[in-house]
Amino acid sequence: MTDIETRDQELVSLDEAANLVGKTPHNIRDYIQRGRIAKFNENGERIYRAKNGELRVSMKELRTFLSLIDQGLEKHHHAGLHPELGFHSLPEYKRTKHVHxxxxxxxxxxxxxxxxFLGRYFKEDDIILDPFMGSGTTLVQSNEMKMHSIGIDISPFxxxxxxxxxxxxxIEKARSEILEVEYRVTQYSKYLTKSDEADLILFPEERMENLNSSLLHECESEYLKTWFAPRALLEMLYYRRLIPHYYYKDLLRVVLSRAVRSSRLIPHYDLATPKAPLPVGEIYWCRKHNRNCTPIDNCLTKIHAYSEDTARRLEQFNELRSDKVVTVIQADSRYVNLAEKTEDTVIxxxxxxxxxxxxxxxxxIDYHDQHNYAYELFGFPRNDNLEIxxxxxxxxxxxQSDYIDGIVAVFKNALPFLKNEANIFIVANDRFQIYPEIAKKSGMKIVDQFLRAVTKRTEQGDNPYQETIFLMRKEN
Ligand SMILES: C[S@@+](CC[C@H](N)C(=O)[O-])C[C@H]1O[C@@H](n2cnc3c(N)ncnc32)[C@H](O)[C@@H]1O
Structure with a gap:
């Protein structure tokens, strides 16, 4: 072994590291602060805060990182990242499989x-809690892996x-309802655009001569009137009117909401955070498609796109799902009484x-605002001011300080319902390095950390960033 190779296995001080790789100690400190290389103490233990003179870095990790810089890869992959948690080669259709x-x-x-994580740290019949449930990814996967789950979210949508x-x-009934509503809206659209003979079946209380005006009369939302072309607005209002006549109302709301989201008068490249509606019919330069595009003027195209797709995804998940209990709780996780809310379930x-x-x-992210259109369409109550x-x-x-208080309150509220040895996984982009404080204040200890590069969140921008999965346990 050469001298340099021997030293590569070693933990060295900042000055020594800088010397060995021809950088300044300031450079090395910068890599640490950006989370590119880890901090160790003299005993080789990973640390988060170094006492005076104690700080060491791993030469092996430093050299790996520097070689990635040379190859221009350090933005996406860097030292300390868990090799299996990047999921870089996973195709889009798998990352968005079935109901996801x-x-x-x-x-x-x-x-x-x-x-x-569920596969490695939990077993069948366990109960998994997600106090920031969002769209329910943890719940779906827990169920698929034969575990019970409880999800809490502040946002009704x-x-x-x-x-x-x-x-x-x-599944048969769900499919037939989705497709029947799609058919009826198609007929309404034909009637609206006079493009073809329409097979429009009205409900007893409806009259053909004032169908459109009565739909518009039901729309009190200025937002809806502003962000959609006139034809799109009428089609979605018609769909909404049909929903109460069916059994799977929430399912139909999701199909409609997805179609409505894609029918806004916004550029294709800005579906997640649009600033202002585009003028109806006016061509714009589309950064996503690299050509001129016209804002969508109808909702039917998207209803067609998502109806069959939804039915198929439900079928796929139905093949995989287990009979384990899934409990969704709409509440503020800081104060919800879990015992009360799970009283009627087998858990x-x-x-x-x-x-x-x-x-x-x-x-x-503003979690209510991102689904503005759905709140306007369905009139769900909003709890924006309770978002952490x-x-x-x-x-x-x-x-940051309010955030810490909020997250701490959530864990303090949940911990009494957890087993003493419970594994608590928290996925966080901890750029302000506040999770060690959150752990302490909540009565938890960090027992492990996994780093992963996020290059492709399913619904995130293109900027790669690093995410930490903290494994914490109760401080008993
Ligand atoms: C990062 S998202 C979770 C995403 C989720 N893992 C998924 O895959 O869909 C965080 C969620 O926390 C919710 N949230 C924010 N403040 C909350 C509170 N006080 N109580 C409960 N949920 C809250 C937001 O509404 C949001 O859906």
């Missing part, structure tokens, strides 16, 4: 990440999505085996 693609949701994690994904369906009285969750990140760490509150010191 029933409705877009900014900030959901990929099902394979949940699977990886997120709970609707999670409920629709995890409900048990008579009543049992302690929870673990948590798998991804809390909101400080000042990143919303984008509109920013990332200031005050925002």
């Amino acid at each position: 693609r029933l409705h877009p949701y900014l900030g959901k994690f990929i099902p394979q990440l949940v699977e990886w 997120n709970c609707l999505i999670a409920n629709v994904k995890t409900s048990n369906y008579n 009543k009285g049992r302690l929870i085996d673990g948590i798998f969750t991804s809390p909101p990140y400080v000042g990143q 760490g919303p984008k509109k509150k920013g990332k200031s010191r005050q925002a």
